[in-house]
Amino acid sequence: MQTVKALQMLRTALAQLRAEGEAGGATIALVPTMGALHEGHLTLVRRAREEADHVVASIFVNPKQFGPNEDLDAYPRQLAADAAMLEAEGVALLWAPTVDEMYPAGFASNVSVAGVSEGLCGAARPGHFDGVATVVCKLFNQVQPDFALFGEKDFQQLAVIRAMARDLDLTRPHVDNIIGVPTVREADGLAMSSRNRYLSPDHRVAAAALPRTMQEAIAAIESGAEVAGALDSLRVDLLAAGFSGVDYAALADSRSLAPLDALGQTPARLLVAARIGGTRLIDNMAVNNAS
Numbered sequence: 001m002q003t004v005k006a007l008q009m010l011r012t013a014l015a016q017l018r019a020e021g022e023a024g025g026a027t028i029a030l031v032p033t034m035g036a037l038h039e040g041h042l043t044l045v046r047r048a049r050e051e052a053d054h055v056v057a058s059i060f061v062n063p064k065q066f067g068p069n070e071d072l073d074a075y076p077r078q079l080a081a082d083a084a085m086l087e088a089e090g091v092a093l094l095w096a097p098t099v100d101e102m103y104p105a106g107f108a109s110n111v112s113v114a115g116v117s118e119g120l121c122g123a124a125r126p127g128h129f130d131g132v133a134t135v136v137c138k139l140f141n142q143v144q145p146d147f148a149l150f151g152e153k154d155f156q157q158l159a160v161i162r163a164m165a166r167d168l169d170l171t172r173p174h175v176d177n178i179i180g181v182p183t184v185r186e187a188d189g190l191a192m193s194s195r196n197r198y199l200s201p202d203h204r205v206a207a208a209a210l211p212r213t214m215q216e217a218i219a220a221i222e223s224g225a226e227v228a229g230a231l232d233s234l235r236v237d238l239l240a241a242g243f244s245g246v247d248y249a250a251l252a253d254s255r256s257l258a259p260l261d262a263l264g265q266t267p268a269r270l271l272v273a274a275r276i277g278g279t280r281l282i283d284n285m286a287v288n289n290a291s
């Protein structure tokens, strides 16, 4: 596996990979990450290998998607260990640009996706999804992948990226080739996240209440309970389990992420963001329509 940090080197390496296919057309799948890799990322890589001839991974801790009081400086950086994991999974090329390479002096553009980016995490983290859309748009243009893979753990992020690709008529990748991969969970159900490492041992145990209370709320909603009441119980149960706050607990349309106060004909999703010991955890799960 080659690791490149400069755009010119990326272009040369990509041309070599492309040329390895029949008639110079090997396909490429991109797995964008911010590093601090775990089994969830490696699952994306494995799925990417099924889709394309070559997998390109990127590691870039994107300052534009962190708010002023968020964990940009503390965000774990472990490039050598991450590179070893990616190489073991058969990644062909690692794109690990510096901040100056990604945002050279004078960089002044912004990709903003209205609507789907505005509620939920968008309301609690102003500017976050502009930062995500801007960097992912750049990564897509830099790598020009046939496929790109993202975890469903960041469900709103996936919806924002798909909306961007659709609205801007992106072709590499086409919106249909932006693949969402189901969340990978720990044995107790907690969704894997690079931020789980911030949790103290006690908070890590208590954090399992998040997926558990979500499943309870889903079971209640699916068996006909009023949505508002089920979400209230979820909030109360999370606080009782040791969470310090619940940013949101919402039932939403799976595509538009518009809030729902009852199950309808369209697929629905339960999405929650809650804080425990200074760490903000997010999770989401499908809710089945009984009809």
Ligand code: PAF
Pocket (backbone or CB within 6 Å): 032, 033, 034, 035, 060, 062, 065, 132, 135, 136, 154, 157
């Ligand atoms: O999900 C992430 O790790 C990041 O938000 C992404 C998509 C790599 C953009 O920085």
